[in-house]
Amino acid sequence: MLIDSNIIIYAALPQHEDLRRFIAVHAPAASVVSFVEVLGYHRLTARDRGYFEDFFIAAPVLQISTEILDQATRLRQKRSIGLGDALIGATALVYGLQLLTANADDFEWIPDLDVVNPLA
Numbered sequence: 001m002l003i004d005s006n007i008i009i010y011a012a013l014p015q016h017e018d019l020r021r022f023i024a025v026h027a028p029a030a031s032v033v034s035f036v037e038v039l040g041y042h043r044l045t046a047r048d049r050g051y052f053e054d055f056f057i058a059a060p061v062l063q064i065s066t067e068i069l070d071q072a073t074r075l076r077q078k079r080s081i082g083l084g085d086a087l088i089g090a091t092a093l094v095y096g097l098q099l100l101t102a103n104a105d106d107f108e109w110i111p112d113l114d115v116v117n118p119l120a
Contacts, residue, residue, distance in 0.1 A: 001028035002092040004101035005037040029060040031091045068094050
């Protein structure tokens with residue numbers, strides 16, 4: 001499984017204890033893009049920064065390869081998709097991973113990508 005940035009953020013909220021348990025049981029990987037998106041947010045509190053840093057220490061963080069770049073480029077050539085989403089979707093495709101995201105509609109058009117919204 002590959003976890004999208006929005007699920008990492010939702011899991012930090014007190015009301016999403018079930019999501020935190022799900023993540024603990026399934027130990028999904030994250031894209032290096034999510035690392036930048038989540039930790040790079042300029043308004044993170046010290047508490048949230050610590051929580052997210054701990055998450056990224058525990059989770060495998062998948063780097064961007066040439067194959068992922070090629071796949072992301074093909075996705076962007078087919079349809080308007082943000083760079084971060086293209087790279088995250090491409091990472092899931094290249095690694096053959098299910099994508100966990102709260103924005104399933106943004107990815108459902110991609111053939112062979114297994115998209116699940118764990119909040120639904």
